[in-house]
Amino acid sequence: MKYINLGDLEVSRIGLGAMGMSHGLTGAGTDDAESIRTVHRALELGVTLIDTAEIYGPYINEELLGQALKGRRDQVVLATKFGMIAHSGAGPWNLDSSPANIRTAVEGSLKRLGTDHIDLYYQHRVDPDTPIEETVGAVAELVAEGKVRHIGLSEAGPDTIRRAHAVHPITAVQSEYSLWTRGLEERVLPVLRELGIGLVPFSPLGHGFLTGTVRDEADFEEGDFRRGNPRFTGENFQRNLRLADEVQAIAAEAGATPAQVALAWLLAQGDDIAPIPGTKRVSRVAENTAADRLRLTPEVLARLSSLPPAVGDTHTEAGMRMLER
Numbered sequence: 050m051k052y053i054n055l056g057d058l059e060v061s062r063i064g065l066g067a068m069g070m071s072h073g074l075t076g077a078g079t080d081d082a083e084s085i086r087t088v089h090r091a092l093e094l095g096v097t098l099i100d101t102a103e104i105y106g107p108y109i110n111e112e113l114l115g116q117a118l119k120g121r122r123d124q125v126v127l128a129t130k131f132g133m134i135a136h137s138g139a140g141p142w143n144l145d146s147s148p149a150n151i152r153t154a155v156e157g158s159l160k161r162l163g164t165d166h167i168d169l170y171y172q173h174r175v176d177p178d179t180p181i182e183e184t185v186g187a188v189a190e191l192v193a194e195g196k197v198r199h200i201g202l203s204e205a206g207p208d209t210i211r212r213a214h215a216v217h218p219i220t221a222v223q224s225e226y227s228l229w230t231r232g233l234e235e236r237v238l239p240v241l242r243e244l245g246i247g248l249v250p251f252s253p254l255g256h257g258f259l260t261g262t263v264r265d266e267a268d269f270e271e272g273d274f275r276r277g278n279p280r281f282t283g284e285n286f287q288r289n290l291r292l293a294d295e296v297q298a299i300a301a302e303a304g305a306t307p308a309q310v311a312l313a314w315l316l317a318q319g320d321d322i323a324p325i326p327g328t329k330r331v332s333r334v335a336e337n338t339a340a341d342r343l344r345l346t347p348e349v350l351a352r353l354s355s356l357p358p359a360v361g362d363t364h365t366e367a368g369m370r371m372l373e374r
């Protein structure tokens with residue numbers, strides 16, 4: 050495994066997203082023992098960056114990681130997120146990045162994760178009701194107290210990133226980025242590079258779609274957010290399958306799996322990029338981390354870069370309104 054810097058934070062170039070172990074995807078929460086083995090295998094393979102959020106579950110994904118990381122906390126760059134649970138008001142799925150809410154959130158996350166510090170603490174979505182300066186100021190206080198080591202944002206827009214970075218250095222921005230979601234290349238990525246902020250692409254496998262294993266929307270269980278996602282429904286789903294097929298064909302030629310090709314393409318976009326593919330299976334964490342060793346030729350990278358765009362938004366209408374604020 051190679052290591053890179055997000056700002057001044059060293060992380061494995063491929064991380065592990067823990068969300069689907071407990072939340073949001075088919076099979077979540079069905080085999081915690083395998084999920085814990087997956088975390089342990091990731092650490093053995095050199096993964097350091099592990100990603101969760103208080104909203105995943107809510108709470109149970111952080112609890113699961115707390116269990117998995119007992120006695121191994123020092124091996125991990127532990128990242129979690131606040132701001133999608135309004136603790137003193139409307140509860141889960143309501144944005145609140147006010148300083149008081151952050152104070153409540155951090156104590157809960159520390160407790161569930163079984164640690165005295167969070168290595169990378171992200172605002173999950175920009176809160177239109179709290180100026181970003183107040184939010185970052187509150188997290189900066191947690192840095193001063195040693196409860197948080199680095200500050201991150203998720204799906205923030207360029208102006209917000211600049212304003213946040215002026216208050217306290219932002220180490221990383223976590224946003225959706227993959228072969229079929231490339232919106233941030235135009236406006237966000239240049240700002241990150243100008244300011245020396247790292248990028249953590251979430252859903253780097255397109256929520257599994259780019260791996261070629263998602264072939265039928267009827268396979269999504271109740272609670273799987275892909276059921277209401279425009280890219281995964283109806284005609285869009287069928288049309289997008291052609292994209293997955295193309296990735297599969299390129300992977301076969303490259304002697305790799307589609308997941309590895311999708312990850313290797315992301316890694317080729319720069320040494321300031323550390324994707325966090327999600328899996329709850331030991332076998333897949335080995336497959337995904339092996340993408341670190343895959344070298345794609347310039348011709349293959351160019352073919353991947355010119356794949357036709359996906360059809361459909363990446364989120365529901367309400368979800369889209371929360372992006373790049």
Ligand SMILES: NC(=O)c1ccc[n+]([C@@H]2O[C@H](COP(=O)([O-])OP(=O)(O)OC[C@H]3O[C@@H](n4cnc5c(N)ncnc54)[C@H](OP(=O)(O)O)[C@@H]3O)[C@@H](O)[C@H]2O)c1
Nearest residue numbers: 066067068251252253254255256257260308326327328329
């Ligand atoms: N900041 C945000 O707003 C935000 C939003 C979404 C996600 N995230 C973070 O990003 C992480 C990853 O995103 P994600 O889980 O949405 O999407 P993803 O990493 O693109 O895809 C995960 C899906 O792909 C499957 N998969 C993984 N490796 C595979 C392989 N080699 N072959 C076939 N299938 C494979 C997984 O199934 P199995 O588990 O069954 O292997 C899972 O269903 C999350 O865990 C979370 O930490 C952040």
